Amino acid sequence: MATIGAHGITARLPQGFEGRIYVRPSAVGPTYPVAQFATFPIPDEVGDFGSGAVNLMGPGDVFATLFEYGPESLGTALFARQGRPAALAAADFSPTMLRRGLPGQSGTQWFFTEAGRPFSFYAVLGSHTMRHVLVPRLNQLVTALGVTATAPGLPAARPLWN
Amino acid sequence: MIALVVVSTFAVLVLGVLVAGLLRSHADILRSLHELGVGVGDPVLEAGAATPAPAAATATATGAAPPTLAPTTLAPTAAPAPPLGPAPTIAGRTPAGDARAISVTNSDGLTLLAFLSSGCASCAGFWEALGHPGRLDLPAGTRAVIVTKGPDREVPSEVRARATGQVPVVMSTEAWLEYQVPGSPFFVLVDGATGTKVGQGVANHVGQLVDLVRRAEHDRGGDASRGGDRGRNRRRGRRNDPALGGPEREAAADEVLRAAGIHPGDPSLYPRTLDDVFPHRS
Structure with missing residues (x-):
């Protein structure tokens, strides 16, 4: 079981998962860590919430994807929940929760604060009909995530695909 | 007269001994060649079904690869070869300091792992070529990944200078140990459909490497004419491929429905209300 970690986020990847934890470069302001995980090859060019991958x-x-927001989000109502959900349920997923509505898929999104950092956890199932099979697999990942209080310093230059 | 007969007889005997010795020597040579797999009159070779030098493939299986390992070891051999071992997930750091894990068993396509170093002179050509995978003409669906040793053994800035951003570069000393890499450059080809290594070894130049990957794809029954990621998604279907149309699209949709347990006549195929389509919209 492979383990990856960077920017204050760690993950012990369940069998068949791959992932990456990165900070997208920006010329206009600070950006924050993003962690993506999938049971299929993640393309080199992919949006933070999976555009270019979910298709x-x-x-x-x-x-x-585990997406961190800026510190200005701390204390707001949207991030009032403390900690990520311990386990997701099949009923948490809906075809209407997709950022990009693809037929047959379904998704879920949670906003919360963990270790003093505001996050959004967004997940997509390849088949809503198979949610009872896929959600337990996703829960293996959810329980294998770790977040520390502060992200270490970020390097300045990074390739685009990171 | 008697002396002439004696001399002639003696000469015939000597020549006979010489001929017998030559025949025996010739037989020894033929036997040795046969044992090496290149014997004259070898029925296997005559049938055109064998690849020579199985001994080199065995060397790679033990991980004790010689410095100039024959590149043919990267392709599957016709004869049953010992298993090359598991293909674990590659996990490590990117040259930029991010984290990256690449599973080589979560697709049906081939994954070409190129173990390279920043300071290895013979790696330079592979850095350049693999950094632009679109120019390589690898079989469709083949994923190339460059793996260097971790930041403890490599200089990230040197690796970053060689990374083009078009192919993942993972820095992981653990991966080198797990894949028993003897030195750089070294290549491992993994078949995602079976989750096993199908070849490993050294190639002398990029052309050889590409040729061997194509042969491996051909041997596993692949079709190089497949476009884009279609080959990568043979097993899982490709329902959202906008390039699909007509009967192909219908077949892809049927495949997805069957995989989800929805067969012809299933009530879910005939919704009567919006709630049937979106049961959780409220």
Whole structure:
């Protein structure tokens, strides 16, 4: 079981998952860590919330992203929840929760604060019909995530695909 | 007269001994060549079905690859070869300090792992070529990944200078140990459909490497004419491929429905209300 960690986020990847934890470069202001995980090859060029990736999913795949927001979000009502959900339920997923509505898929999104950092966890199932099979697999990932209080210093230059 | 007969007889005997010795020597040579797999009159070779030098493939299986390992070891051999071992996930750092894990078993396509170093002179050509995978003409669906040693053994800025951003670069000393990499450059080809290594070894130049990957794809029954990621998604289907149309699209949709347990006549195919389509919209 592979383990990756960067920018104050760690993940012990369940079998079949791959992932990356990165900070997208920006010339206009600070950006914050993003962690993406999937049961299929994540393309080199992909949006933070999976655009460019979710269209490649098969019905048995899952995709998830843990997206950190800026400190100005701390204390707001949207991030009032403390800690990520311990486990997701099949009923948490809906085809209407997708950022990009693709037929057959469904998604869920949670906003919360963990270790003093505001996050959004967004997950997509390749098949809403198979949610009872896919959600337990996703929960393996959710329980394998770790967040520390502060992200270490970020390097300045990074390739675009990171 | 008697002396002439004696001399002639003696000469015939000597020549006979010489001929017998030559025949025996020739037989020894043929036997040795046969044992090496290149024997004259070898019925396997005559049938055109064998690749020579199985001994080199065995060397790679043990991880004790010689410095100039034959590049043919990267391709599957016709004869049953010992298993090359598991293909674990590659996990490490990117040259920019981010984290990256690449699973080589979550697709049906081939993954070409190129173990390179920043200071290795013979790696330079592979850095350049693999950094622009679109020019390589690898089989469709083949994923190239460059793996260097971790930041403890490599200089990230040197690696970053060689990374083009078009192919993932993972810095992981653990991966080198897990894949038993003897030195750089070294290549491992993994078949995602079976989750196993299908070849490993050294190639002398990029052309050889590409040729061997194409042969491996051909041997596993692939079709190089498949476009884009279609090959990568053979097993899982590709329902959202906008390039699909007509019967192909219909077949892809049927495949997805069957995978989800929805067969012809299923009530979910005939919704009567919006709630049937979006059961959780309220």
